[in-house]
Amino acid sequence: MSGIPAKRPSLEARYTVEGHIWVEGAEGTFLGVGRVLLLEKIKEYGSITRAAGSLEMSYRKAWELVESMNRQAGAPLVVATTGGKGGGGAVLTEAGGRAIKLFRELDAEFRKFREKMSRTVNNGA
Amino acid sequence: MSGIPAKRPSLEARYTVEGHIWVEGAEGTFLGVGRVLLLEKIKEYGSITRAAGSLEMSYRKAWELVESMNRQAGAPLVVATTGGKGGGGAVLTEAGGRAIKLFRELDAEFRKFREKMSRTVNNGA
DNA sequence: GAGCGTAATATACTCCAGGGAATAACCCTT
């Protein structure tokens, strides 16, 4: 009869706890799901243009995100070269690789946290 | 030298882990910070209009949020009456009070989680 | 040095979520 059950068998999970986390640096968001996905695609393609395309993101947006990350990290996560062989490109630095790993681990912990909280909600606090 | 330090003294916290959580029900978001704040204001003022005003939110938006919460909860969290003394009003039900308490507890846990993760990030995973 | 594909940057445009405004319904008070 009650909207938020005090105690229930939890045969079915009525509610789930969802959420987002991100890492903030000096100028706001530093790492988030979108940014890390972009880093992964840059690593895969070696090009900001193609990475953006694969994520259905405008080049402009992708470039802004890369700039923001590079500014806030102690060392660049992505190094882009203009002109030259193939017209240029972008490579993920070692720091970039560590940034991906860090965020993925963080996100995995967050997932566990949410699952735990979801159980709490459905079983009644 | 590295953007994401592997190990650092953490004399200053360079990064903080931020985030949002919410409770999802059948039709998407059920409880979030904004919604719970609205519930608290409705309890305080006994009026959707004044609650919305105090949050600088349009009545339309507030009403939609209340509708959404009432639909998704087993029992209404807010009961509104039209016409009558004072033109009407809205009261928070007992289930509504429990919803506030539930989310506040959830959010407190989340805060602890973020603080822990922030320490992890700044000290190096 | 012409051509290529990319990075970098500025400008113009589109689209739609959100809010404002307007209206109706409601029912107690006087």
Next chain:
DNA sequence: AAGGGTTATTCCCTGGAGTATATTACGCTC
């Protein structure tokens, strides 16, 4: 029965975030 303040609902419209478009710069290849 008129008034008042609230809930409930529809319609219209704007702001601005994001995208598309356009332009320039770059440097290796051939």
